[in-house]
Amino acid sequence: MKFKNIFLFTIVLFAVGLLIACNPVKNSSNKATSILKAGTAIIADSRSIPNKNKYDEPIYFKASGTEPFWGLEITAENFRFTSVGQGFETFNAPHTEPIWAMDTNVKKYRSMPDLGEMKIQITQMPCTDDMSGKENKYQVTVELKRGIDKDFKTFKGCGNYVTDYRLHDIWMLEEINGQSINVPQYGKERPRIEINAEQNTFLGSTGSHDINEKIFFERGLLRFIDIAVPQNLSIAEKDFIKNIQSVTSYKLEDNRMVLFNPSDELLKFRKTD
Structure with a gap:
């Protein structure tokens, strides 16, 4: 009987020791898995941002x-x-x-x-x-x-x-030289431009004529270049083209794109979907 009790006591001690030894490994494994999943999520999120690196910088x-x-x-x-x-x-x-x-x-x-x-x-x-x-x-x-x-x-x-991806959109003209535009002066429709930031091109309308040319982009610099001026433009359309050709910089805020030359605000556009 004494031998049987000693044997059972030994079995219990062995089982308790085994449980104590296994628990830290299990906790460590769970912690490692949690860290791995968190790190993977961070990488996936950062790579989904256009024209940004993993440090979330444009x-x-x-x-x-x-x-x-x-x-x-x-x-x-x-x-x-x-x-x-x-x-x-x-x-x-x-x-x-x-x-x-x-x-x-x-x-x-x-x-x-x-x-x-x-x-x-x-x-x-x-x-x-x-x-x-x-x-x-x-x-x-x-x-x-x-x-x-x-x-x-x-x-x-x-x-x-890398051209600012926020420019990539369709923009409708609202103001020229700080004044709201009179749409009938431009012909059939409100002047607009559509910028393709990936291709560095733009297309649009002066109001009655289509335009389709290129943009030049560097840090802090935006130029609309190689514009073929259509024939038979109204005075307002010619003024629009002249201002587009004079642009050197831009500002984006509140769904608006404002275009400048070195000294003046030239054009203000509204983003449209």
Whole structure:
């Protein structure tokens, strides 16, 4: 009888010990699964934002190159560089304002994070991607130096500005030079423009004639270019075209797009669905 009691007591102790040993593993596993799911959700949300990176910052310039493969994203806050090159897999630096080279369309940036230095040169010159054959508008050179390096590592490639996706819509003219428009002066309908931010094109109407041309976009700059002026325009339509050709910048607020030249507000449009 004593032997039987001792045997049963031993079995109970073994079972209790087994339960205690297993519980932390189970809790740790659940915690790891919870963290994984939360991290996955964050990544999925950030990738769904147009023209934004995983840091939820609007990107206004992208560049890439080969030998080795590398990529650059520029936001209003940061320069973010990635590559497959050893030691330069990631290299981030705070955004700085560019220095314009004299008499050329060349922008130069220099940023010095805590452990290194980054120099970027963006030149407005046609550039063909070595891998895809895609034509780009800018040649890009990135020079990086880590704190332990004596010399810069140079990366060369191509890039383009990323047109503000908020411009991508149909806009109806409301005001010109600060005055509400008189629709009958424009012919059949209210003047409008429809901007395609991905293709950097726009189409629309002066009121009685169609227009269909291109836009040029850089950070803080918007131009409507290569506009073929239709024949037999009314005075109001000619004034509309003249103002469109003079635009250099824009502001978006309250479903309105306001277009400016360096000194004046020229045109105000209302977004329409």
